[in-house]
Amino acid sequence: MIAVRPVLPHEWPSYRDLRLQALQDSPDAFGSTFAVESQRSDENWATRIAAAHTSGNDRAFFAVNGDALCGMVWCKLSAAEPGVADIYQMWVDPAARGLGAGSALLKAALDWAASAAVRRVGLGVTLADSPAMRLYQAHGFQPVGAPQPLREGSSLMSQGMQRQLAV
Template identity: 65%
Template sequence: MTALRIRPIEAGEWPAYRDLRLQALRDSPEAFGSTFAAEHTRPDDAWASRIANAIASSNDRVLFALDEGAACGLLWCRRSASEPAVADLYQMWVDPARRGLGAGRALLADALAWAQGLGVRRVRLGVTLAESPAMGLYRAQGFRPIGEPEPLREGSALLAQAMELELPARAG
């Protein structure tokens, strides 16, 4: 039995975030709008600042999935500043050696619960258009395609599909 846990990142953990983010970009370059080449030269103070700003914000929640204490998954949820009833999910990734433990579902559940607690009614994300575990996870959670697929990033032959989930109004 695994000791899988989901929790928000803490300020001093920016090196673990950096390492996990770069690992994700190397492992799954077809899954992200950014690239390893674009991010690996970012200075340490930029990584630290990125996390410090997220932690200080009431609109960001950066989550780690931990398996027996080791960070093995990542998800960033951000409530829209211009549309407070909307949140976007970014950077979802789970280490291939830890896939199949439910980390993706658990990360998603935590982010959705957090967003709903803020009064968010719609959650959006983009996923590479393919029959993949990620696409299957999002569909299983009720995300539906919106709009037409667009290039993953400039110069990419891959397409990304925007998806959206309507959240029920919070009780209370």
């Protein structure tokens, strides 16, 4: 049974390890890279997680299968646009794929955004007929804007998507 819960400040090492695992497992799914993220200091990781937990502007979630962490997602309120949030770092461990972890993580992020009076949630996804794309579409996300390069030096494209939330 998959459960989803917020990442707690003292869990920054687990968050770091899962994030690095995600970047190694699915390098074409993220704008950042393992090479960049693995160079972050422990203090940076700890500060990011503590801020997400206390700021009210971010929330990071873990998916848990039994006692094992099996996924993650980050939702952040836009500083530039009130009522808007973005989803980042969505990933599910290959061993837990197909168990509903992706849907559970996405639901937790959307519920948190709704509780913060968000009207619109956006994300970027690598442009492909992929399980990630199908998951976002199944949860009401629609493409918006022209695809953009995933990151400098990559031939892959990222499609912006958004979903309206009921207020």
